[in-house]
Amino acid sequence: MDPRFITYLEKTLKEVSIDCVIFGFHEGELKVLLLKWKGTEWWSLPGGRIYLEESADDAVVRILQERTGLKEIFLQQFYTFGGNDRYKNTPSQGLREKLEQLFGDDFYDEKYMKRNVSMGYMALADFEQAVTTPDWYTDECKWWEISAIPELLFDHNEMIERALKALRRQLSYQPIGYNLLPEKxxxxxxxxxxxxxxxxxxxxxxxxxxxxxxxxxxxxxxxxxxxxxxxxxxxxxxxxxxxxxxxxxxxxxx
CATH class of the missing domain: 1.10.10.10 (Winged helix-like DNA-binding domain superfamily/Winged helix DNA-binding domain)
Incomplete structure (x- = not known):
């Protein structure tokens, strides 16, 4: 297993993670930020684990800053994903082999991969101010139009659907736009x-x-x-x- 991954696991909670649906608005289109996994054609949402010394909210602020460079960003927890088969829904039967190439042969034998709870956070980012940056296990970080999102790893398509529903519900009791539109x-x-x-x-x-x-x-x-x-x-x-x-x-x- 990659030594960087082992160090990462030692510093974090192993059965709780965070996944972020980061919305941006540009040229009349609503977009979402996705990561392309290293050496593959598969995409997922940005996310990560919670360090032992930080709260969940602190963790998501850190993750958002690492992926977008933005410090002041609207975010809201919208759902908790805890199904016992979250990692069975994959776009290809070759996914397991690719992940094991990235993280090691025992990747799928780890307990946290068999049952992992993810806290879903929705974020509204300033598209023009965001500096999109991949992490160490991904090759690319870019915006996708909502209508063109491919089949994603794990249950991340469901996450986007639920986040979009939460955003629509929010329009009924809160204004939207400050974090998505330019100043003027x-x-x-x-x-x-x-x-x-x-x-x-x-x-x-x-x-x-x-x-x-x-x-x-x-x-x-x-x-x-x-x-x-x-x-x-x-x-x-x-x-x-x-x-x-x-x-x-x-x-x-x-």
Whole structure:
């Protein structure tokens, strides 16, 4: 087994892990960050284990910073995955051999691989500010459009589905956008974000009226220029009011 992996196991809880569904929004598309395992064509979500001296929340903050370079990022635990067959659902029968090449012949004989509980965290990241970085056992770390996600290792496709459902539910009681949009954005860009998450079209006038009624947006004197149509005004979130709305969980009906 790879010595780095042995050292890693010695420093961490062996039967509890963290998996992160990191959402980003770019060019009108909702994306999720994936890792490509070293020497294979298989992808998975970013994640890791909890060091013995840290809490679960501290661990996920560390993992997110290692993969994206971002320190201030919205995150929320959305589900705990504890099925006893989580590692049986693999995209290829050759997966076991590939993993054993990476980690050693006794990889699947380890107790933690037979039964492992994973805490699923959902994160909203600033796409343009994120510096995507693979870890030591992966070759690549990149954004994938939600509609183009391949079959992933383990139960990670289910994790993304559950995270997306949790994000949609969140739209009913909290504002979304501060961590996904640039500092300045147009109302059509905000609407496109909501439509992408919800998977449906929204009425333009009703959406704008609704968003302004929550009093979390600041209309700027600037306009977005360079487009083929009428230049729309730019907005930004009032951070203090946005944070209060997040804390109060006011009813959002989109």
């Amino acid at each position: 954005f147009t109302m059509p860009e905000l609407q496109r974000l909501y439509e992408t998450i919800l998977g449906k079209q929204l009425d333009r006038r009703n959406f704008q009226k609704l968003m302004l009624s929550y009093d979390i947006l600041e209309k700027l004197p600037e306009k977005r220029t360079g487009g083929a149509f009428k230049s729309p005004f730019l907005y930004r979130f009032d951070k203090e009011k946005y944070d209060k709305a997040m804390q109060d969980e006011i009813l959002f009906s989109v």
